[in-house]
Amino acid sequence: DVKVTQSSRYLVKRTGEKVFLECVQDMDHENMFWYRQDPGLGLRLIYFSYDVKMKEKGDIPEGYSVSREKKERFSLILESASTNQTSMYLCASTGFLWNSPLHFGNGTRLTVT
């Protein structure tokens, strides 16, 4: 079974802090994704990566950056956290084929105060 692990289940940060969300997958997947999910807005893609050191912006990249130094790890960085970044963050991975399903981590509930 594919396992996607997000480092924190709950996180509380202050406005202006730099925040790191970590995600690790154990299936040697090329493609990894970061989404945020908010009530009524569904899943929105922030960034994705199709290979080590490769990244592409999703639909809502503003205020975020990412890092993928190793194939199994994909990090989401909030350079200066703001209250409107309070959300559920979901990491996902999939294999080489783009039409393969996504496998999600357990999510990180981030609250910025």
Add this chain to the structure above:
Amino acid sequence: QKEVEQNSGPLSVPEGAIASLNCTYSDRGSQSFFWYRQYSGKSPELIMSIYSNGDKEDGRFTAQLNKASQYVSLLIRDSQPSDSATYLCAVTPRGNEKLTFGTGTRLTIIP
């Protein structure tokens, strides 16, 4: 027009009945279709995938795809209270190569 549309619900169905969830998509060339179930506070989990026209059955779940009419549906037979969740439809549009999600339908099974 949204790329993937679902009725947000809530959809209430009596226990033991058939729950029918619908999803329409805008890109006629879309190739892959998925249904995810998401319990409150949890992450989405894949329950069905379908790639060609017709029906695909897996236990109590049946996915139906009609590419000509651009809709995909999920039927849940013999609904159980444990089926109460939000169901997300996801589609891979042609030329995009990234899954696009609908906003989900909240299903409640009434005992």
